[in-house]
Amino acid sequence: MLRRLALAFAIEWAMLDIGTATISVPTAFPCAPGETLFVNDADPDLKTCDNGSIKIRGDWRETMSTHWFHDHMQNFTVQNVYKGNAVMMNYYSALDRGYEAIEDGVNLRLPSGSAMPWGNRDYDVNLVIADKAWDANGQLWFNPFNTDGFLDDQILVNWQYEPHLKVRARSYRFRILNGSVSRFFKFAVVREISGNGGEFPGPKGSGVSYTRVPFHMIGNDGNLMEHAVPFDGSLDLDGDGDGNKQNHNAILPTQGIAERFDIIVNFAKNGLKTGDKLYFVNLMERKTGKGLRRTVLV
Ligand SMILES: [Cu+2]
Numbered sequence: 001m002l003r004r005l006a007l008a009f010a011i012e013w014a015m016l017d018i019g020t021a022t023i024s025v026p027t028a029f030p031c032a033p034g035e036t037l038f039v040n041d042a043d044p045d046l047k048t049c050d051n052g053s054i055k056i057r058g059d060w061r062e063t064m065s066t067h068w069f070h071d072h073m074q075n076f077t078v079q080n081v082y083k084g085n086a087v088m089m090n091y092y093s094a095l096d097r098g099y100e101a102i103e104d105g106v107n108l109r110l111p112s113g114s115a116m117p118w119g120n121r122d123y124d125v126n127l128v129i130a131d132k133a134w135d136a137n138g139q140l141w142f143n144p145f146n147t148d149g150f151l152d153d154q155i156l157v158n159w160q161y162e163p164h165l166k167v168r169a170r171s172y173r174f175r176i177l178n179g180s181v182s183r184f185f186k187f188a189v190v191r192e193i194s195g196n197g198g199e200f201p202g203p204k205g206s207g208v209s210y211t212r213v214p215f216h217m218i219g220n221d222g223n224l225m226e227h228a229v230p231f232d233g234s235l236d237l238d239g240d241g242d243g244n245k246q247n248h249n250a251i252l253p254t255q256g257i258a259e260r261f262d263i264i265v266n267f268a269k270n271g272l273k274t275g276d277k278l279y280f281v282n283l284m285e286r287k288t289g290k291g292l293r294r295t296v297l298v
């Protein structure tokens with residue numbers, strides 16, 4: 001009898017910035033006391049953690065943050081990603097070390113936590129958002145012969161159906177990956193309002209409506225941005241000169257397949273109170289996988 005082999009790999013790989021070594025600001029790894037790392041610099045050797053970081057070659061301006069990897073088997077990439085053969089991968093650095101507490105003039109102190117010397121994820125949340133379909137037996141369903149782009153009717157987060165997260169009244173970082181195989185998204189962050197006083201109406205008969213919850217974007221597609229961008233209605237973020245400051249108030253740009261946006265939502269601001277319910281909602285309507293259609297609401 002043929003049995004499918006399950007192969008388990010223990011993989012260790014170094015995630016280093018590449019770039020010139022000629023600039024004056026060194027790039028660096030975060031580390032715990034006693035941690036070592038082989039650094040291939042002018043003096044290649046095992047370097048030891050020094051005050052929370054290990055200097056490496058490269059240009060700190062190329063510091064990466066949110067990535068993912070997935071199976072790339074020829075002609076099966078889509079099916080395999082669809083089935084869940086995909087993983088998010090956070091890069092930490094002296095700049096973005098996943099440790100809020102240290103103030104050394106380099107660490108950006110992005111929302112993360114402080115229990116470990118680096119790589120804390122208490123307040124740093126990865127979200128793989130992807131659409132799926134099930135057949136009548138509740139099994140994942142996919143049509144490999146649909147080469148127009150396969151759209152599904154259920155949107156899952158981290159392979160979970162309608163997941164929720166209890167949050168504290170503080171800032172969180174959300175690393176949002178479009179892990180779909182064909183569906184483009186356009187996400188907004190909204191708060192549920194009881195009654196119809198919110199800007200956006202709820203489903204018919206639900207008795208609720210929704211209002212915008214502003215946030216900041218700090219990274220796009222794997223790299224930290226030069227500065228945080230407020231998505232709060234204070235700027236015409238399209239840069240199209242039409243003066244419309246609302247079309248990205250609490251609303252992200254269209255997010256393509258595999259694209260990542262890192263945002264920070266402050267649950268202690270924007271009039272949020274204990275017990276409030278917030279949602280990520282998708283405003284991009286798609287009818288076929290062939291192309292984008294339109295944005296709902298705005
Ligand atoms: Cu890929």
